[in-house]
Amino acid sequence: MSQSSFIEKLRSQLEDWDYQLDRFEHRVQDMGHELQSKAKARAEEFRSKRHELEGRIAELEKASEHALEDLRDGIELAWDGLKTGFYAARSEFEKDEDK
Numbered sequence: 001m002s003q004s005s006f007i008e009k010l011r012s013q014l015e016d017w018d019y020q021l022d023r024f025e026h027r028v029q030d031m032g033h034e035l036q037s038k039a040k041a042r043a044e045e046f047r048s049k050r051h052e053l054e055g056r057i058a059e060l061e062k063a064s065e066h067a068l069e070d071l072r073d074g075i076e077l078a079w080d081g082l083k084t085g086f087y088a089a090r091s092e093f094e095k096d097e098d099k
Contacts, residue, residue, distance in 0.1 A: 042089045049082045
């Protein structure tokens with residue numbers, strides 16, 4: 001995959017990420033106060049990580065093709081960790097909400 005294709009893919013994933021996070025934050029508004037404050041803290045944590053990823057994408061845009069592989073691997077690992085953490089948190093809050 002070329003550098004520009006990879007960056008385009010990441011930007012598309014960030015748009016989807018923003019949508020998922022917005023949905024999560026809207027659902028949080030209907031939770032009890034204790035769950036709501038926990039969920040808001042987690043959402044803020046995820047927004048911070050998303051911002052870090054955006055910074056890495058900016059680095060990638062400036063990098064040479066040669067540095068692409070190293071940066072790509074790091075970004076994909078960060079993305080996978082962020083996504084896994086978000087879906088785990090979302091499941092946790094949905095489970096707690098049902099109680």
